[in-house]
Amino acid sequence: MTSFPLSLGRFDHYTLIVPDAEASTRFHIDVLGFGWVREQKVNAGSAPEGEFDMLNHVLHLPGDPSRVVVITEGLTESSIFRKYLDAHGPGIHHIAYTVDDLAEAFAKLEAEGITMTSDRIVHDPLSGLRQVFLGREQTGYFIELIERTDAAEEGTFKEDNMAELANTMKSYLGEEGGRTPAPSEVVAEIEAPPEAVMDFLAEPANLPAWTAHQTVAQTAAGHWVERRMAGDVPLNVVRGGEGVTFVWDTPGKPFSIHFGVAQADNGSRISVAIPEGLGDERARRTATVIGAELVLLASALGMDIDSAVHEAARMEVARFHLEVYARPGA
Numbered sequence: 001m002t003s004f005p006l007s008l009g010r011f012d013h014y015t016l017i018v019p020d021a022e023a024s025t026r027f028h029i030d031v032l033g034f035g036w037v038r039e040q041k042v043n044a045g046s047a048p049e050g051e052f053d054m055l056n057h058v059l060h061l062p063g064d065p066s067r068v069v070v071i072t073e074g075l076t077e078s079s080i081f082r083k084y085l086d087a088h089g090p091g092i093h094h095i096a097y098t099v100d101d102l103a104e105a106f107a108k109l110e111a112e113g114i115t116m117t118s119d120r121i122v123h124d125p126l127s128g129l130r131q132v133f134l135g136r137e138q139t140g141y142f143i144e145l146i147e148r149t150d151a152a153e154e155g156t157f158k159e160d161n162m163a164e165l166a167n168t169m170k171s172y173l174g175e176e177g178g179r180t181p182a183p184s185e186v187v188a189e190i191e192a193p194p195e196a197v198m199d200f201l202a203e204p205a206n207l208p209a210w211t212a213h214q215t216v217a218q219t220a221a222g223h224w225v226e227r228r229m230a231g232d233v234p235l236n237v238v239r240g241g242e243g244v245t246f247v248w249d250t251p252g253k254p255f256s257i258h259f260g261v262a263q264a265d266n267g268s269r270i271s272v273a274i275p276e277g278l279g280d281e282r283a284r285r286t287a288t289v290i291g292a293e294l295v296l297l298a299s300a301l302g303m304d305i306d307s308a309v310h311e312a313a314r315m316e317v318a319r320f321h322l323e324v325y326a327r328p329g330a
């Protein structure tokens with residue numbers, strides 16, 4: 001049985017971060033027909049005791065009173081909400097979906113290395129309300145998973161949870177969006193001897209089986225190319241003493257990546273340096289895809305891989321294949 005996709009329940013609520021909650025609320029009510037539910041003020045930590053740094057206006061959606069939008073404004077300069085607004089501008093901060101079992105969903109996401117803003121579930125002990133945020137680098141916005149209980153029904157929020165959840169976004173506040181830097185290297189250990197790994201890597205015909213380069217093919221003249229929408233790109237696979245280098249000879253902009261192969265206790269240690277100069281976003285994507293490719297490589301070399309992990313890797317690689325195919329050709 002595969003772990004993904006997750007079985008999300010209904011859309012629960014969404015949250016905006018704005019400079020002026022009152023003005024945004026008026027627009028939603030007067031122009032769009034949203035309905036007033038209540039105001040909720042919270043101290044997420046930047047206000048003195050007894051005061052607040054987070055103002056929330058909860059409105060119900062015009063067509064569905066059980067679903068709400070939360071319009072949030074930071075009340076202090078040093079509040080997370082004001083800093084977030086400065087870093088990312090006003091707009092949708094997150095969209096929340098219910099799940100029946102957040103612990104189970106959390107474990108699956110964690111096992112796949114999917115980024116969440118906290119390493120544990122935010123939990124209100126009294127009501128049992130549980131929440132987490134998936135990191136926005138994956139989708140461009142935060143996605144909240146929320147497990148509701150009879151004591152925390154639709155449209156209700158617990159202030160301690162709101163404060164704690166808010167504090168999990170701290171790494172997204174800086175100039176860089178506060179994100180951890182893109183990894184510079186991806187490493188995996190594979191239970192196969194280095195010679196076997198090198199033999200497999202160095203065979204271009206194997207690429208479609210384990211990488212996003214699924215249209216690698218041999219021409220009638222015997223050259224290896226990657227077929228792309230815009231034309232074929234020559235591909236060279238160079239086997240050296242310490243690994244295998246793949247070189248795409250895109251005109252004016254050759255691209256290469258090296259898979260280092262070394263002896264490890266239990267087989268081989270594969271290390272792949274993320275090429276420099278890709279930019280943060282592409283470096284991050286590249287690292288994710290290489291991670292997935294290494295899972296497929298391990299599987300192709302006979303390692304026993306959990307079926308859910310294998311399926312997730314296969315999906316990632318298939319998605320990236322479409323990006324590769326759309327890249328400039330020769």
Ligand SMILES: [Fe+2]
Nearest residue numbers: 015094096144
């Ligand atoms: Fe939320």
